[in-house]
Amino acid sequence: MQEHQDTAARGSARDRAGDQRSGAAVRAQGERLPRTGEAERRGVRRGGARDRAGVAEAARFARYALSVPSAESQLALANASRIAGGRVLVVGFDTDVARALSPATVFYQSWRAYRSSADVDDVHFGPWFLSEQPYDMALVEMPKETERLRMALSMARASLVAGGRLVLIGRNDAGIKSAGRHLSEMTVFTDEIVGRALEVHSFPGVFAHGRIDEGTRRLLALLQVDSGARALDVGCGNGVIGGWLRKGGVSCDSCDVDALAVEAASRTAASAFASDVYSDVAGTYDVIVTNPPFHAGVRTTSAVAIRMIEGAPAHLESGGEMWLVANRFLDYLTPLREAFARVDVVHEDNKFRVYRTRR
Incomplete structure:
Protein backbone atom coordinates (compact mmCIF):
# COMPACT_ATOMS: atom_id res chain seq x y z
CA MET A 1 0.00 0.00 0.00
CA GLN A 2 2.81 2.38 0.92
CA GLU A 3 4.54 1.59 -2.38
CA HIS A 4 1.40 2.53 -4.32
CA GLN A 5 1.11 5.79 -2.38
CA ASP A 6 4.77 6.64 -3.04
CA THR A 7 4.36 5.88 -6.74
CA ALA A 8 1.25 8.05 -6.93
CA ALA A 9 3.03 10.86 -5.11
CA ARG A 10 6.00 10.68 -7.48
CA GLY A 11 3.64 10.61 -10.48
CA SER A 12 1.73 13.59 -9.14
CA ALA A 13 4.96 15.51 -8.63
CA ARG A 14 6.05 14.69 -12.18
CA ASP A 15 2.67 15.88 -13.48
CA ARG A 16 2.93 19.14 -11.56
CA ALA A 17 6.48 19.69 -12.79
CA GLY A 18 5.39 18.94 -16.34
CA ASP A 19 2.47 21.33 -16.00
CA GLN A 20 4.79 24.05 -14.72
CA ARG A 21 7.23 23.53 -17.60
CA SER A 22 4.40 23.50 -20.16
CA GLY A 23 2.81 26.56 -18.62
CA ALA A 24 6.10 28.45 -18.62
CA ALA A 25 6.71 27.55 -22.26
CA VAL A 26 3.27 28.73 -23.29
CA ARG A 27 3.50 31.90 -21.25
CA ALA A 28 6.94 32.67 -22.65
CA GLN A 29 5.99 31.75 -26.20
CA GLY A 30 2.33 32.61 -26.56
CA GLU A 31 2.71 32.47 -30.32
CA ARG A 32 3.08 28.70 -30.10
CA LEU A 33 -0.56 28.24 -29.18
CA PRO A 34 -1.73 28.46 -32.81
CA ARG A 35 0.14 25.23 -33.52
CA THR A 36 -3.10 23.47 -32.66
CA GLY A 37 -4.02 24.29 -36.26
CA GLU A 38 -1.29 21.93 -37.42
CA ALA A 39 -2.98 19.08 -35.58
CA GLU A 40 -6.28 20.06 -37.18
CA ARG A 41 -4.75 19.94 -40.67
CA ARG A 42 -3.13 16.58 -39.98
CA GLY A 43 -6.44 15.33 -38.62
CA VAL A 44 -8.36 16.23 -41.77
CA ARG A 45 -5.93 14.21 -43.84
CA ARG A 46 -5.70 11.25 -41.46
CA GLY A 47 -9.34 10.67 -40.62
CA GLY A 48 -9.87 9.21 -37.16
CA ALA A 49 -6.54 10.57 -35.97
CA ARG A 50 -8.11 14.03 -36.20
CA ASP A 51 -10.19 13.49 -33.07
CA ARG A 52 -7.38 11.90 -31.06
CA ALA A 53 -4.79 14.52 -32.02
CA GLY A 54 -7.22 17.40 -31.59
CA VAL A 55 -8.46 16.26 -28.18
CA ALA A 56 -4.95 15.52 -26.91
CA GLU A 57 -3.56 18.85 -27.99
CA ALA A 58 -6.62 20.74 -26.78
CA ALA A 59 -6.31 19.10 -23.37
CA ARG A 60 -2.66 20.03 -23.23
CA PHE A 61 -3.17 23.72 -23.96
CA ALA A 62 -6.77 24.58 -23.03
CA ARG A 63 -6.11 25.58 -19.42
CA TYR A 64 -3.42 28.02 -20.55
CA ALA A 65 -4.92 29.40 -23.76
CA LEU A 66 -7.72 31.27 -22.02
CA SER A 67 -5.44 32.79 -19.39
CA VAL A 68 -2.56 34.00 -21.57
CA PRO A 69 -3.22 37.46 -23.07
CA SER A 70 -1.84 38.21 -26.51
CA ALA A 71 1.50 40.00 -26.71
CA GLU A 72 -0.35 43.15 -27.77
CA SER A 73 -2.69 42.93 -24.77
CA GLN A 74 0.20 42.33 -22.38
CA LEU A 75 1.87 45.51 -23.62
CA ALA A 76 -1.36 47.47 -23.22
CA LEU A 77 -1.82 46.14 -19.68
CA ALA A 78 1.76 47.02 -18.76
CA ASN A 79 1.10 50.62 -19.83
CA ALA A 80 -2.46 50.91 -18.54
CA SER A 81 -1.59 53.72 -16.11
CA ARG A 82 -0.15 55.81 -18.95
CA ILE A 83 -3.12 55.14 -21.23
CA ALA A 84 -5.95 55.73 -18.74
CA GLY A 85 -7.46 59.18 -18.40
CA GLY A 86 -10.06 61.09 -20.36
CA ARG A 87 -12.38 59.37 -22.79
CA VAL A 88 -10.69 56.27 -24.20
CA LEU A 89 -11.85 54.09 -27.10
CA VAL A 90 -10.38 50.57 -27.13
CA VAL A 91 -10.49 48.71 -30.46
CA GLY A 92 -9.78 44.97 -30.18
CA PHE A 93 -7.57 43.45 -27.45
CA ASP A 94 -8.44 40.84 -24.83
CA THR A 95 -11.17 41.67 -22.32
CA ASP A 96 -8.51 42.06 -19.60
CA VAL A 97 -7.46 45.31 -21.29
CA ALA A 98 -11.04 46.57 -21.33
CA ARG A 99 -11.41 45.84 -17.61
CA ALA A 100 -8.09 47.49 -16.78
CA LEU A 101 -9.06 50.66 -18.66
CA SER A 102 -12.67 50.79 -17.45
CA PRO A 103 -14.74 52.93 -17.96
CA ALA A 104 -13.27 52.95 -21.47
CA THR A 105 -15.51 52.26 -24.46
CA VAL A 106 -14.67 48.92 -26.08
CA PHE A 107 -15.37 48.07 -29.72
CA TYR A 108 -15.18 44.69 -31.46
CA GLN A 109 -15.75 43.60 -35.03
CA SER A 110 -15.70 39.96 -33.92
CA TRP A 111 -19.02 38.53 -32.73
CA ARG A 112 -17.12 35.90 -30.73
CA ALA A 113 -15.07 38.52 -28.85
CA TYR A 114 -18.16 40.65 -28.24
CA ARG A 115 -20.12 37.75 -26.77
CA SER A 116 -17.24 36.89 -24.43
CA SER A 117 -17.14 40.41 -22.97
CA ALA A 118 -20.61 40.50 -21.41
CA ASP A 119 -19.18 41.73 -18.08
CA VAL A 120 -17.69 44.87 -19.69
CA ASP A 121 -19.96 47.89 -19.14
CA ASP A 122 -19.54 49.88 -22.37
CA VAL A 123 -18.92 47.37 -25.16
CA HIS A 124 -20.08 47.58 -28.78
CA PHE A 125 -20.17 45.37 -31.87
CA GLY A 126 -20.45 46.46 -35.48
CA PRO A 127 -18.63 47.03 -38.77
CA TRP A 128 -17.34 50.38 -37.52
CA PHE A 129 -17.74 52.61 -34.48
CA LEU A 130 -19.58 55.93 -34.54
CA SER A 131 -20.05 58.22 -31.56
CA GLU A 132 -21.54 61.67 -31.15
CA GLN A 133 -19.01 62.37 -28.41
CA PRO A 134 -15.38 62.20 -29.64
CA TYR A 135 -12.62 60.52 -27.64
CA ASP A 136 -9.37 61.84 -26.20
CA MET A 137 -7.55 58.63 -27.11
CA ALA A 138 -8.08 55.61 -29.35
CA LEU A 139 -6.13 52.48 -28.42
CA VAL A 140 -6.04 50.06 -31.37
CA GLU A 141 -4.78 46.48 -31.49
CA MET A 142 -3.00 46.15 -34.83
CA PRO A 143 -4.89 43.74 -37.11
CA LYS A 144 -2.84 41.16 -38.98
CA GLU A 145 -4.46 41.99 -42.33
CA THR A 146 -3.18 45.18 -43.99
CA GLU A 147 -6.55 46.18 -45.40
CA ARG A 148 -8.28 45.77 -42.04
CA LEU A 149 -5.51 47.87 -40.47
CA ARG A 150 -6.23 50.65 -42.93
CA MET A 151 -9.87 50.70 -41.99
CA ALA A 152 -9.20 50.51 -38.24
CA LEU A 153 -6.87 53.51 -38.40
CA SER A 154 -9.35 55.51 -40.45
CA MET A 155 -12.18 54.72 -38.02
CA ALA A 156 -10.11 55.47 -34.93
CA ARG A 157 -8.86 58.77 -36.32
CA ALA A 158 -12.43 59.85 -37.10
CA SER A 159 -13.43 59.13 -33.47
CA LEU A 160 -10.92 61.53 -31.90
CA VAL A 161 -11.17 65.11 -30.70
CA ALA A 162 -8.88 67.62 -32.37
CA GLY A 163 -5.41 66.89 -31.03
CA GLY A 164 -6.49 63.48 -29.69
CA ARG A 165 -4.01 60.60 -29.49
CA LEU A 166 -4.16 57.42 -31.57
CA VAL A 167 -2.11 54.60 -30.02
CA LEU A 168 -1.50 51.52 -32.16
CA ILE A 169 0.00 48.44 -30.51
CA GLY A 170 1.42 45.68 -32.67
CA ARG A 171 4.41 43.50 -33.37
CA ASN A 172 7.56 44.67 -35.13
CA ASP A 173 7.43 41.67 -37.47
CA ALA A 174 3.84 42.58 -38.41
CA GLY A 175 4.94 45.91 -39.88
CA ILE A 176 3.92 48.35 -37.17
CA LYS A 177 6.76 50.76 -38.01
CA SER A 178 5.17 51.52 -41.37
CA ALA A 179 1.54 51.21 -40.25
CA GLY A 180 0.80 54.93 -40.26
CA ARG A 181 0.66 55.12 -44.04
CA HIS A 182 -2.31 52.77 -44.34
CA LEU A 183 -5.77 54.19 -45.07
CA SER A 184 -8.57 52.64 -47.12
CA GLU A 185 -12.33 52.72 -47.69
CA MET A 186 -15.19 50.58 -48.94
Missing part, protein backbone atom coordinates in the same frame (compact mmCIF):
# COMPACT_ATOMS: atom_id res chain seq x y z
CA THR A 187 -15.19 49.45 -52.58
CA VAL A 188 -18.29 48.88 -54.73
CA PHE A 189 -17.98 47.05 -58.05
CA THR A 190 -20.15 45.07 -60.47
CA ASP A 191 -19.16 41.69 -61.87
CA GLU A 192 -20.92 39.05 -63.95
CA ILE A 193 -20.89 35.61 -62.36
CA VAL A 194 -22.29 32.71 -64.38
CA GLY A 195 -24.69 34.93 -66.30
CA ARG A 196 -25.83 37.09 -63.37
CA ALA A 197 -24.60 40.66 -62.87
CA LEU A 198 -24.00 41.37 -59.19
CA GLU A 199 -23.14 44.63 -57.42
CA VAL A 200 -20.68 43.74 -54.67
CA HIS A 201 -19.96 45.90 -51.63
CA SER A 202 -16.51 45.11 -50.30
CA PHE A 203 -14.71 46.27 -47.17
CA PRO A 204 -10.97 46.18 -46.47
CA GLY A 205 -10.06 43.20 -44.33
CA VAL A 206 -12.96 41.04 -45.50
CA PHE A 207 -12.02 38.03 -47.64
CA ALA A 208 -11.49 38.77 -51.36
CA HIS A 209 -11.71 42.54 -50.96
CA GLY A 210 -12.40 44.23 -54.29
CA ARG A 211 -12.72 41.01 -56.31
CA ILE A 212 -14.63 37.75 -56.75
CA ASP A 213 -12.70 34.81 -55.34
CA GLU A 214 -11.76 32.15 -57.89
CA GLY A 215 -13.05 29.34 -55.67
CA THR A 216 -16.42 31.07 -55.32
CA ARG A 217 -16.67 31.31 -59.11
CA ARG A 218 -16.00 27.55 -59.39
CA LEU A 219 -18.69 26.82 -56.81
CA LEU A 220 -21.36 29.04 -58.37
CA ALA A 221 -20.69 27.62 -61.84
CA LEU A 222 -21.75 24.18 -60.54
CA LEU A 223 -24.28 25.06 -57.83
CA GLN A 224 -27.80 23.68 -58.33
CA VAL A 225 -30.49 25.22 -56.12
CA ASP A 226 -34.15 25.36 -57.12
CA SER A 227 -35.88 28.72 -57.35
CA GLY A 228 -37.94 29.24 -54.20
CA ALA A 229 -35.65 27.13 -52.01
CA ARG A 230 -34.36 28.43 -48.66
CA ALA A 231 -30.59 28.70 -48.48
CA LEU A 232 -27.96 29.73 -45.94
CA ASP A 233 -24.57 31.20 -46.88
CA VAL A 234 -22.49 30.56 -43.75
CA GLY A 235 -19.20 32.45 -43.43
CA CYS A 236 -20.56 34.79 -46.09
CA GLY A 237 -17.77 37.36 -46.35
CA ASN A 238 -18.90 40.09 -48.74
CA GLY A 239 -22.13 38.21 -49.49
CA VAL A 240 -21.35 37.16 -53.06
CA ILE A 241 -22.92 33.68 -52.76
CA GLY A 242 -26.09 34.98 -51.10
CA GLY A 243 -26.43 37.85 -53.56
CA TRP A 244 -25.97 35.52 -56.54
CA LEU A 245 -28.56 33.05 -55.21
CA ARG A 246 -31.09 35.82 -54.64
CA LYS A 247 -30.63 36.88 -58.26
CA GLY A 248 -31.86 33.39 -59.17
CA GLY A 249 -35.00 33.55 -57.04
CA VAL A 250 -33.60 31.69 -54.02
CA SER A 251 -34.43 32.97 -50.53
CA CYS A 252 -30.97 33.15 -48.97
CA ASP A 253 -29.78 34.27 -45.54
CA SER A 254 -26.11 35.13 -45.03
CA CYS A 255 -24.15 35.08 -41.77
CA ASP A 256 -20.61 35.72 -40.59
CA VAL A 257 -18.74 36.22 -37.32
CA ASP A 258 -17.21 39.49 -38.56
CA ALA A 259 -19.11 42.78 -38.40
CA LEU A 260 -17.55 44.18 -41.57
CA ALA A 261 -18.56 41.05 -43.46
CA VAL A 262 -22.13 41.29 -42.13
CA GLU A 263 -22.37 44.93 -43.19
CA ALA A 264 -20.95 44.22 -46.65
CA ALA A 265 -23.21 41.19 -47.15
CA SER A 266 -26.24 43.19 -46.03
CA ARG A 267 -25.56 45.55 -48.92
CA THR A 268 -24.61 42.87 -51.45
CA ALA A 269 -27.14 40.18 -50.54
CA ALA A 270 -29.81 42.20 -48.64
CA SER A 271 -30.12 39.73 -45.74
CA ALA A 272 -27.24 39.09 -43.33
CA PHE A 273 -26.73 38.67 -39.60
CA ALA A 274 -23.93 38.05 -37.11
CA SER A 275 -23.29 34.46 -36.07
CA ASP A 276 -20.28 32.46 -34.89
CA VAL A 277 -20.81 29.69 -37.46
CA TYR A 278 -24.31 28.46 -36.39
CA SER A 279 -24.49 30.11 -32.94
CA ASP A 280 -27.29 32.48 -33.97
CA VAL A 281 -28.84 30.49 -36.83
CA ALA A 282 -32.49 29.60 -36.20
CA GLY A 283 -34.54 27.08 -38.14
CA THR A 284 -33.59 24.82 -41.03
CA TYR A 285 -32.77 25.29 -44.71
CA ASP A 286 -32.98 23.34 -47.93
CA VAL A 287 -29.34 24.01 -48.71
CA ILE A 288 -26.25 25.41 -46.99
CA VAL A 289 -23.56 26.89 -49.23
CA THR A 290 -20.10 27.96 -48.15
CA ASN A 291 -16.60 28.88 -49.21
CA PRO A 292 -15.18 28.41 -45.70
CA PRO A 293 -12.20 30.33 -44.36
CA PHE A 294 -8.97 28.47 -43.73
CA HIS A 295 -6.88 31.25 -42.24
CA ALA A 296 -6.79 32.67 -38.73
CA GLY A 297 -4.54 35.68 -39.20
CA VAL A 298 -1.45 34.26 -40.88
CA ARG A 299 -2.09 30.69 -39.68
CA THR A 300 -3.70 27.99 -41.82
CA THR A 301 -6.45 26.10 -39.98
CA SER A 302 -9.39 23.86 -40.86
CA ALA A 303 -11.13 24.38 -37.50
CA VAL A 304 -13.88 26.73 -38.71
CA ALA A 305 -14.63 24.64 -41.81
CA ILE A 306 -14.96 21.49 -39.70
CA ARG A 307 -17.37 23.28 -37.35
CA MET A 308 -19.41 24.31 -40.40
CA ILE A 309 -19.48 20.73 -41.66
CA GLU A 310 -20.28 19.08 -38.33
CA GLY A 311 -23.03 21.56 -37.47
CA ALA A 312 -24.70 21.65 -40.89
CA PRO A 313 -27.04 18.61 -40.60
CA ALA A 314 -28.84 20.16 -37.61
CA HIS A 315 -29.76 23.15 -39.80
CA LEU A 316 -30.83 21.22 -42.89
CA GLU A 317 -34.22 19.80 -43.81
CA SER A 318 -34.42 16.05 -44.37
CA GLY A 319 -32.70 15.45 -47.71
CA GLY A 320 -31.13 18.90 -47.56
CA GLU A 321 -27.75 19.55 -49.16
CA MET A 322 -24.51 21.28 -48.31
CA TRP A 323 -22.30 22.65 -51.10
CA LEU A 324 -18.72 23.54 -50.20
CA VAL A 325 -15.66 24.69 -52.15
CA ALA A 326 -12.15 24.39 -50.75
CA ASN A 327 -8.56 24.51 -51.85
CA ARG A 328 -7.46 21.08 -53.01
CA PHE A 329 -4.84 20.64 -50.29
CA LEU A 330 -7.61 20.90 -47.66
CA ASP A 331 -9.15 17.43 -47.86
CA TYR A 332 -12.55 17.61 -46.15
CA LEU A 333 -13.79 14.19 -47.31
CA THR A 334 -13.39 12.54 -43.90
CA PRO A 335 -15.41 15.06 -41.82
CA LEU A 336 -18.00 15.33 -44.62
CA ARG A 337 -18.50 11.56 -44.73
CA GLU A 338 -18.84 11.47 -40.95
CA ALA A 339 -21.56 14.15 -41.05
CA PHE A 340 -23.56 13.25 -44.20
CA ALA A 341 -25.18 10.18 -45.71
CA ARG A 342 -23.90 11.00 -49.20
CA VAL A 343 -20.85 12.97 -50.32
CA ASP A 344 -19.85 13.67 -53.93
CA VAL A 345 -16.85 15.53 -55.32
CA VAL A 346 -18.56 17.26 -58.25
CA HIS A 347 -15.45 19.09 -59.44
CA GLU A 348 -11.72 18.79 -58.89
CA ASP A 349 -8.83 20.55 -60.59
CA ASN A 350 -5.25 21.35 -59.62
CA LYS A 351 -6.43 24.03 -57.19
CA PHE A 352 -10.00 23.45 -55.95
CA ARG A 353 -12.53 20.79 -55.00
CA VAL A 354 -16.30 21.35 -54.96
CA TYR A 355 -18.28 19.03 -52.68
CA ARG A 356 -22.01 18.27 -52.77
CA THR A 357 -23.45 16.43 -49.79
CA ARG A 358 -26.89 15.21 -48.79
CA ARG A 359 -28.28 14.73 -45.32
